[in-house]
Amino acid sequence: MRHYLTTPIYYVNARPHLGHAYTTIINDILTRFHKLAGYETYFLTGTDEHGDKIVQAAAQANVSPKEYADQISALFRAAWPPLSVETDDFIRTTEPRHQNVVTRFLDLVNSKGDVYFGEYGGHYCFGCERFYTEKELVDGLCPDHQTKPDFVSEKNYFFRLSAYQDWLIDYIEKRPDFIRPEGYRSEVLGFLREPLEDLCLTRPKSRLTWGITVPFDSNFVTYVWFDALINYVSALGWPDGELFAKFWPAAQHTIAKDILKPHAIFWPIMLKAAGLPIYRHLNVHGYWRIGQSKMSKSVGNVVEALSMADKYGSDPFRYFLAREMSFGLDSDFSEDRLVDRYNADLANDLGNLCQRATAMLVKFSGGRIPWRLADAADVEWRKRLERTRSTYESAFLSFNPKGALIAVWELVGYLNKSVDLEAPWALAKDPLKKDHLDAVLARLAEGLAYIGALIWPVLPKTATEIWRRLGLNPNRFSLDFAAIFSQLPHDRPLIADAPLFPRIEVAKGQDSGPKSESAPKSQDLKKPTKPAEEPSAVSQAQKVAPAAASSLSQIALSDFQKIQLVVGEILTAEAISGSEKLLKMTVSLGEAQTRTICAGVAKFYRPQDLVGRRVVVLANLAPAKLMGIVSQGMLLAASQDGQLALLAPDSPLPAGAKIS
Ligand code: ME8
Numbered sequence: 038m039r040h041y042l043t044t045p046i047y048y049v050n051a052r053p054h055l056g057h058a059y060t061t062i063i064n065d066i067l068t069r070f071h072k073l074a075g076y077e078t079y080f081l082t083g084t085d086e087h088g089d090k091i092v093q094a095a096a097q098a099n100v101s102p103k104e105y106a107d108q109i110s111a112l113f114r115a116a117w118p119p120l121s122v123e124t125d126d127f128i129r130t131t132e133p134r135h136q137n138v139v140t141r142f143l144d145l146v147n148s149k150g151d152v153y154f155g156e157y158g159g160h161y162c163f164g165c166e167r168f169y170t171e172k173e174l175v176d177g178l179c180p181d182h183q184t185k186p187d188f189v190s191e192k193n194y195f196f197r198l199s200a201y202q203d204w205l206i207d208y209i210e211k212r213p214d215f216i217r218p219e220g221y222r223s224e225v226l227g228f229l230r231e232p233l234e235d236l237c238l239t240r241p242k243s244r245l246t247w248g249i250t251v252p253f254d255s256n257f258v259t260y261v262w263f264d265a266l267i268n269y270v271s272a273l274g275w276p277d278g279e280l281f282a283k284f285w286p287a288a289q290h291t292i293a294k295d296i297l298k299p300h301a302i303f304w305p306i307m308l309k310a311a312g313l314p315i316y317r318h319l320n321v322h323g324y325w326r327i328g329q330s331k332m333s334k335s336v337g338n339v340v341e342a343l344s345m346a347d348k349y350g351s352d353p354f355r356y357f358l359a360r361e362m363s364f365g366l367d368s369d370f371s372e373d374r375l376v377d378r379y380n381a382d383l384a385n386d387l388g389n390l391c392q393r394a395t396a397m398l399v400k401f402s403g404g405r406i407p408w409r410l411a412d413a414a415d416v417e418w419r420k421r422l423e424r425t426r427s428t429y430e431s432a433f434l435s436f437n438p439k440g441a442l443i444a445v446w447e448l449v450g451y452l453n454k455s456v457d458l459e460a461p462w463a464l465a466k467d468p469l470k471k472d473h474l475d476a477v478l479a480r481l482a483e484g485l486a487y488i489g490a491l492i493w494p495v496l497p498k499t500a501t502e503i504w505r506r507l508g509l510n511p512n513r514f515s516l517d518f519a520a521i522f523s524q525l526p527h528d529r530p531l532i533a534d535a536p537l538f539p540r541i542e543v544a545k546g547q548d549s550g551p552k553s554e555s556a557p558k559s560q561d562l563k564k565p566t567k568p569a570e571e572p573s574a575v576s577q578a579q580k581v582a583p584a585a586a587s588s589l590s591q592i593a594l595s596d597f598q599k600i601q602l603v604v605g606e607i608l609t610a611e612a613i614s615g616s617e618k619l620l621k622m623t624v625s626l627g628e629a630q631t632r633t634i635c636a637g638v639a640k641f642y643r644p645q646d647l648v649g650r651r652v653v654v655l656a657n658l659a660p661a662k663l664m665g666i667v668s669q670g671m672l673l674a675a676s677q678d679g680q681l682a683l684l685a686p687d688s689p690l691p692a693g694a695k696i697s
Pocket of ligand 1: 044045046047048049055056057059060085265266267268291292293294295296323324325326
């Protein structure tokens, strides 16, 4: 099987920003996953360079549209390699190879009778480059730009979308995963319940010359969306290109919800009208928001968000984007969240595993991965790896990168825990336990090697580094764990090196007043330039399984059951005058009445960032008066080294959900 993945081609009226980076990185991740699974792939991105928007932006910059497009397109092209994005092609709609295909495509649909000449008067928004009907305007304004559209009446060519409406409804209804996730498929079907209007296919040259001249009337240029969508086939050399024959049947497009209609309605109908096969999937994601508002290109913070990749590294940036966003839903971007994920998932979980595994192999096996005999634990071990592989694969195949990462991190957690349980440092003290020790160490090396392969789509540099340390050849990444294990070297020592992800410490003693989420504040964060001194395997292991745990007095389950923990939703949060530490919150526990809860989190959270969050609440704590306010419960939080994190359910269960 083959896979052809595409990003939208981005308008050259703005610099690359976080939103563009997300779609492009996600496509890179999916392309790499397909490679890992042994498929042939082709990955396309590019820039959309015609139309009013570009003419206006160029005029503002005082250069010609072509010069302007050249400059910005070059910025897009240069933006991807530093993010470890490897594309097979980069198409520009001003290239002759594209323009020729658009001309040919137009000729074809025209010859089939799907184009007619007519007059149209309507409300035209230059920002959106489209006409709006009276009904679509909100208080007479464009719903996207909040500007008053111009009334434009002109003669134009039209494309008969309406003739294909029933065909399209039937096509989508028969294919549950054509548009995914499901919410967007329903949205499109909902839209198709109203009669489709034909698409205005041209713009008169009297108004716009920056476009592709239509072949059947030199007084008109092609509407920018009709021009742009064709990039997906022009880049493959339609109609006779080898790449077209090979990859077009395997096409899937990835976009954000803003451009659902052109991709889900115009494009399949254009393909059908021209007699081309329809693409296989349309993958639609939500928006990144910054500071709760929809990202907009006019706001500099979206570009600034992209600079987080320079600050924290491209691998952590890719990981954060893929792990944080549930594909299809909106997500909030903030530097704090990125740092939290970095510390929790990369420094603590993955980095710690790599550090412990390699340090223990050095300490207890002279750096060599021991040969070992199959033992009883192997059956369970292989079953677990099979499970990880199948969850990981099916998550990626249904375009759910977050789900795939969760599956890998379950394996990371399992291995970290198994080190604590197996306690290699104790086995090493008993010569009779040598076989057992070897098996434990070898499985640790195997697990780390497999995790290295599985993270490669998202964290390519880290994966390569883990494999280098294990002495494996990174050109051999695959999903086949048995094949990977057979390549593990047993005759030369592995490399125990500096931590992969030194923890990012939030500097102590700083003013922890409100932080701007958009502006990265390097002074707030201290990234160790030198990796922390490598702890010995034993001390590291003890850190994870504190010896103190066993000296704590034990409780019966019935004691624990006295504690009523539930999911709460924070409805309001505000500072309490006179208190540096406390915030006052209204929290819903799914009861008839909300509760007032005071919590000592003011140094760690801004009130406005807490609203809407799910938290874990101790619900049956006796009320207490704090700063004159009766607090009716307690929020649970973890803290260490001056940092604090509120606990939250892994997915947003409703307020009142019981925790046991
Ligand atoms: O629409 N969150 O180009 P464009 C997530 N040229 N992704 C976002 C985003 C956000 N807040 N903002 C933008 C165009 N994106 C046309 C496409 S295709 C034939 C023509 C991403 O530069 C997302 O992929 O406005 C969205 O669909 C795309 O940028 C829009 O890019």
